[in-house]
Amino acid sequence: MELKRRKFQGVLNILSFNRHFYVYGLLVLALIISSYIIFQWNAILFWVIIISFSYGLIMPLIVSAYVYDYSGYYDFNWLKDLKLNNSKTTKIVNINAGFDETSYIIKDKLAKSNLAVFDFYNAEKHTEPAIIRARKVSLTYPNTQQIKTNHIPLHDKSVDVVFLLSAAHEIRSLEEKIQFLKECQRICKPNGNVIMIEHLRDFPNFLAFSIGFTHFFSRKTWQQAFKSAGFTSFNEVKFTPFMSIFNCSH
Structure with a gap:
């Protein structure tokens, strides 16, 4: 590929x-x-x-x-700072919202990992023209499974890392976010992590996207959602002034 x-x-x-x-x-x-x-x-x-x-x-x-x-976003060099261990087999999950540009790269960077890919796109809820067009040209990683945000078909405490890369903001309601993150928390091992990258509804993104920044959510909203879902650690690192990497665990 x-x-x-x-x-x-x-x-x-x-x-x-x-x-x-x-x-x-x-x-x-x-x-x-x-x-x-x-x-x-x-x-x-x-x-x-x-x-x-x-x-x-x-x-x-x-x-x-x-x-x-x-910025090097798709080079994935930012993975080094997260200290993910590629010397052993790990169970990794990558979840997208109908547009997947990252699964092949993750597998290339973490070649020894066991990667499962899920897509929570819902045609009834995700009706924006942009995501519909993106879905038509998106690469589909082998064996990608369609899921609902309230159920990830994996066993409890079975995953080392869950990636949510510029996708989770497509879940618009706070209640649905919390339900989805509870599922992510459920499948993570006790020492597992959820790694989420998002634009935020903040001043730099207002300068960048003007009114379009309302498509994103604030740090406070994400922190509330992760806390309500049972996560005890919520760490943010800025990746450019316009994007944040969140590394969350329980």
Whole structure:
């Protein structure tokens, strides 16, 4: 399996999956410019609106290129800081929300691991155009199992590491998050870990995505969800100003 990513693959994914947003944005921009030409309204207001719109369209692409194409996110060198042991066979679970860019890389980096992949995508709940488009082009790791967020089909205390990589925010309700994380906690061994990577609903991501940052959740929300699910350790390390790595255990 070819693991090498294309140049600017991350930002091209953002453009492809969210093209409706950019089409509508450019149409609105064209209407604003047309109305200014026709009606000659206030020039200062016009340029404030143009700059704001342009910022909202371009900045997410710049940040996405930085995070997904230039930060080393998909090189997985950040695994070294987590001190995962590849010298012995470990049971690893990778759970996605219908778009999987990481399972083959995890298996390549942790070759001796026993990797199981699960997908909690629910067509009735996950109706956003972006995730529907992403799912159509996503690679499917062999034997990926479709699951519900309230049940992971594995035995209690059987897993060393659960990866939740830019996926868990697709679970929108706090109650469902807690139920899902309880399942993750149930399958983890006493010394097991859940490793989650997420954008947060914070100031850097507001600067990056403007109103789009509401698609993510705050550190406080995640901490509450993990605590309610029975986790006693909730450690955060920033991976770029825009993403956080959470290493949680019980």
